[in-house]
Amino acid sequence: MGFFNDLSKKTTEATNKITREAKLRVKMAENKNNINEIYKLIGKKVYESHVRKEKIDVEEDCKKIDKLSKEIEDARVELLTLNNKKMCTKCYAEIDKEAKFCPKCGEEQTAEKTVLEKAEETLEKTEVSKEKQNEKEIVQEELEEKNKKEE
Numbered sequence: 001m002g003f004f005n006d007l008s009k010k011t012t013e014a015t016n017k018i019t020r021e022a023k024l025r026v027k028m029a030e031n032k033n034n035i036n037e038i039y040k041l042i043g044k045k046v047y048e049s050h051v052r053k054e055k056i057d058v059e060e061d062c063k064k065i066d067k068l069s070k071e072i073e074d075a076r077v078e079l080l081t082l083n084n085k086k087m088c089t090k091c092y093a094e095i096d097k098e099a100k101f102c103p104k105c106g107e108e109q110t111a112e113k114t115v116l117e118k119a120e121e122t123l124e125k126t127e128v129s130k131e132k133q134n135e136k137e138i139v140q141e142e143l144e145e146k147n148k149k150e151e
């Protein structure tokens with residue numbers, strides 16, 4: 001029983017990691033598409049303002065891009081954390097999470113910590129909900145066994 005629980009737990013963890021990774025990648029791609037759409041829109045607005053000789057305000061559009069870019073950045077950091085990697089604070093190369101210096105540019109790694117810690121907190125939160133999910137599954141298994149015995 002214990003062996004099968006461990007096995008299913010490990011499989012669930014691996015599946016969750018893959019699912020999370022896929023979700024992050026989809027999110028990043030979607031946001032990039034949305035940003036490109038907004039770029040087009042801004043271009044169109046700029047040209048229309050030239051034709052109509054009117055002033056334009058693209059502040060709202062730029063703010064949308066800011067938000068989408070931030071989400072892409074967060075997803076990138078979470079992806080790296082999932083794979084025990086981090087980004088060099090200077091050249092943005094993917095390097096080992098524990099690396100004190102970047103193997104590519106030699107930069108000492110310090111400032112990035114806070115961003116990574118944030119991502120790790122998010123990960124820990126998902127871990128907790130995963131555990132709850134597992135508890136639910138175990139309860140369900142027990143119920144199913146009980147039903148079998150009663151049959």
Ligand SMILES: [Zn+2]
Pocket residue numbers: 088089090091092093102103104105106107
């Ligand atoms: Zn570097």
